[in-house]
Amino acid sequence: MNPKLTRRRFIKGVIASGAAATSTAAWYSATGQERPSGFVERLVRINVNGQVRNVDVEPQETLASTLRYKLGLTGTKLGCNRGECGACTVLVNDTPTYTCSVLTHSFKNDRIETVEGLESANGDLHPVQQAFVEELAPQYGYCTPGQVMSAVGLLRENPSPTRDEARHALAGNICRCGSYDSYLDGVMRAVELTG
Amino acid sequence: MAYMHIGKDFTPPDVPGKVTGRIKYAEDYTREGMVYARLLTSPIPHARVIDIDASEALAMDGVIGILTADDVYPDGEPQSTSLKILTNEPTLVGEPILALAAVDEKTAETAIAAISVTFERLPFVLDPLDSLQPDGADAYNGGNTFVFRQGFAGEKWTADQVASFRAGNEPTAEPQQTVAYGDLEASFGESSYVYEGTFTNAGYPHHSMEPRSALAYWEDGKLFLHGGSQSLTAFADGLAGIIGVPKEDFVFVNAATGGGFGQRARAGSVPVYGVPAKLSQKINRPVMMRVTREEEFTIGGARQGLTGWIKVGFKPDGVMAACDLWIVSDNGGKGGGADAYSAADCISVLYQADAVRFRGTAIGTNTAHRGAQRGPGQNQIAPIISPILDVAADELGVSRLEIRKINSAMTGDVGGPQRTPFTSAYMPEALEQAAAAFDWEGRQSRRRQTNGSKVVGLGIGQGYHNAGRSGMDGIVMMGADGRLKIHNGVGNLGTYSYASTSRAAAEVLQMPWESCDIITGRTDLHLPITSPQDGSNSIFTNTRTCYGAAQDMLTKMKEIAATDLGGDPADYDISNERVHQIADESVGYSYAEVAQRAMDLGGKFTGSAELPEELAEWTQIAVSRLAGTGFMGIFHDPRHEGNPPGFTVTACEIELDKETGKIDILEMVSIGEAGTIMHPKGMDNQLVGGAVWGIGLSAYERHLYDPQNGLPASTGYWQSKVPTYLDTPLKIETGWVDLPDPENPVGARGIGEPSMGSVSAALTAAITDALDGHIFGASPITADMIINHVAGTTEEAVPLAQNNFRG
C-alpha cells in the first residue's frame, strides 16, 4: 500500500498546514459577482493544469470554491464540503487533496491538477479515464472526477498497484452508487493500458 | 436469439463526460444575471411560525428578495404529509421556512442570519411507539397519522399494548390495514417449526452525493429549471403541477443526476425545486439555489423505519406454510410509504407461503422526510426473513440451499396478496447458478471454523422487486440524413437504462449504433412520457415503448416502399439501413430516402395525423412540436398482464471478529434473474452497486436523533455511515440467468432493487451463522450489537427503538 495516498496522510497534512476550512460557510464564497463591502481580498497566482492563473481570493476561500466558481472548473464536485466524501479531490503536487477542506491561498507555490487537465493536447483521454470508460466504472458519475484523480495519483506513485493497494488508495472516495468494484476494475485496466 | 444490440456491451454517450468532468449537473450551470438563494430552515422538530421579521435583512446591500410560504401558498398550505415548497408548519428539523436571494451567497447567508423568526414550539416525538402511547406527542398538527381522503387523525394504543409489543409480543391493537390470503390458522397447524419474534429496520438517509441544488429562470413566459432527477419527463410532468406552471411552458433541464435511489423519482419528493422557480418569478432574475450536505440530509429523504412482529411456520419438509406479519411504520416528519405492505408482498413472492397475513399501522415522527428508497420494504424484510429460514432449515434437517429451492417462485406460480401470476420466474435456476459459482456445497466444511477470535459464517439470500410497468409512450424520428433519433424521457440516473432501452429501437430497425442518436437531457427536445424511473421498472417499461415506436416506423417504411415501388408491404424487409423487396434486394429505398419520402407524404408519416389514441398529455405536447419535422414512429404501449419480477441470489462467506464485532466479507457472488440481459456491464454495475447498498443495510446505515431536543445527530456521511471501499469485498463475482420474459419484446426485466435485498439477506444470514444461529431481528447489525451479544450484555437501549440506538 502506498502511504502517501492514504486518507490518514491527507488528514494529517491538512492539520499540519492549518489549512482546513471549518465550516460550510466557505462553500458560499462563490463570487465573481458583486461583493458586499468589508471583505479583504487579494490577488493570488496559482498554477492550475499547467497554467498560471491570477484569481481574486477571499481569505477564507476554499480551493474547491476557487476552482468551481472563479475558474469555471466545475469537474471538481462538492458532495459534502466537509471532508467526508472525496468528490472534490484534485492533485496537488501529485497528492490527492480534498479541495473543500483547504484554503486557496495556501497553494501559491504548488502544482494543482484537476480532472479537466488530464486529457492530452490532442484530446486523448488519460489512461485512467479511458479505462474507466471501458470498464463502465461510473454510475451516476458525481464522484467520478474524484475517483479519477485519486487513481491518477496512485498510478504516479505506484504504476503497478495490486487491487488491494488500489482500494486502499481510493478509500477516501465514497461512491453512493456502490460502483467500487467497477472503479477497481478500471484502475487495474489502466495499469494494463499504461503497462 | 441472435441480436445485433441486445445483450452486447456499448459505451453510453454520457460516460466520457463523466470521466472528464464535462457533463453538467444542475449546480454547474450559470446564467447571465444569476443571483443566489439560501434557505432558512426550521431549527426545531415541530413548530408553528408566528412571525417573520426580515426588515433588517431586506435593507442590506445586495439583498434582492425573499420568498415565504405565504407567497407560495396564498390560499393556505395544502393539508397533507407531503413535503411543501416552503412551510409555516415545520414537522422536522431542516424543513425550509423561507428563501432569500442576494447578489452572492455570502450576502444571502449574512442576511438570512439577520432574519428573526418567532416559532411556537410544539411537542415532538421521535419514535412511533412513543407516539402511540395514550399521552404520546403527535408529529403533525392534527394527529400522528394521515388517512387518505380523510385527513389527519390520532391513533393511540393503551400503555399495556405498547409495553407488550416492546416486550416482544404480538401487537393486540387494531391495525390500520389488514391484507391476507389463505387459511393462516390451518397452515400454522401444519407447521412443525414456528419462529416468532419482533424486529426493527432502522431508517437512514438516501445520501445522494449531489445535493438538490437547482437553477431557475423565466424567459419568454417559459420556466427553465436545471435540477437533478431520476426520471425526466415523468418528473417534469409532476413538477409543473407543484410549481403551478402549464406543462407546455415548462422546460426541465437534467442531463445528469448525482443520485436518487428513490428520492428523486417523483417531483413530490423534491418540491424545493419550486423555491428558485418561484423566487425567480418574483424577482425577475435567474436564481441559483445551492443546497448543503446538511440540508440534503434533512430534506433529502430517508428509508422508512419498520418496527415489527413476525411469525413464520414451516412444514416438516421445509415448505413455508404461513407467515404473519405486523408492522408499525415510521412515516417521519413528512412523506411516508408502503414499505410494510411491500415487505409482506415480498415474503409471499419469494417463499410462496400457503397463507400470509399482513397488518400495519403508519405513524409520523418528527424525523427525516421519508420516501421510497431502493427496494422499499422488500429490502428491509430480506435481512429479517433470511436468518429465520436458516434456523428453520437447521431445525428441520433441511439444507439452507434446499429450503430456498423448495419454496422458490417459478413460472406459473402466483405471488403477493393479490395472487398475481408471474410473467416468468426462474428462481430455481438463479439459486443453482449462485450455488455453483460460489461452490456452496464445497464451502460447507468451512462453516463456523474459528481462527482465534474470528469465526467463519456462510450465508445465502434472495432479493425480489416487481420490475416492470407499461402504458407509456415512445417516439422515434428520422430525417433526410437517415439517422435514427430515439426520443427517450427515462432520465439519466447512472443505470444507463436511458441508453440500453433505446437500443431496442435500434434493434428493430437493424440500425448500426453509430447511426443512432438518443434525444434526451432536456424536455424541450420533445420527449415522450415515461413511468417514473423507480421500482426497477425502466428496462421492462421503456424497451416496450422504444421497440413499439421503432416497429411503427418499420411498418410505415414498408408501406411507403410498397406504395412507391410496387408490391405489398409484406413483400419487404430491411437490412443495411435499407428497406427493400425480399425477392429483389435491389428494389428499395435507403433509410435516408424513405425518410425523405415520409416527409414528402406528411400526415401519419410525420406525426401530423392518425396518432395513437391515449397518448399522455405530455407526449401530445412533444408530438405536436415534432409533427411535420421528420419521419415519425409513434407508439402508445397497451398494458401487460402479470407481474414481471426481478430476482437476485447472493452467497457470501464472512469472517466475524467476536472481539471487535468487525465483519470481513471474504467472498461474494451475486446472480441476477431479470429476463434477457440488455447490457451486461450495466447489469454488472447494478449487481455490484446493489451489493454495497445491501452491506450498508445489514451492517452500517442508520440515522440517530437526540432524544432531548429532537435534533439530528447525523447530518453527513461520517455520522450515518455509507460503506466505503474498505467495507466491501475486494471483488464481487456476478452472473445472470438470461432467460427471456414473454411479456417484453426483447425478453427483458429490471434488476436495480433486488440486487440489494439478496446481499443484505445473505450477509445477515452469514452473521447469524457465525454466531451459532443467533437472530438479532434487526438491520443494521452493528459492531456494538455483536460485541454486546457475544459478551452476553443485556440490551440497555429502549427495545424496538426507532431513530435511536438499538442494542
Ligand code: FES
Ligand atoms: S466535497 Fe470535499 S470531501 Fe466531500
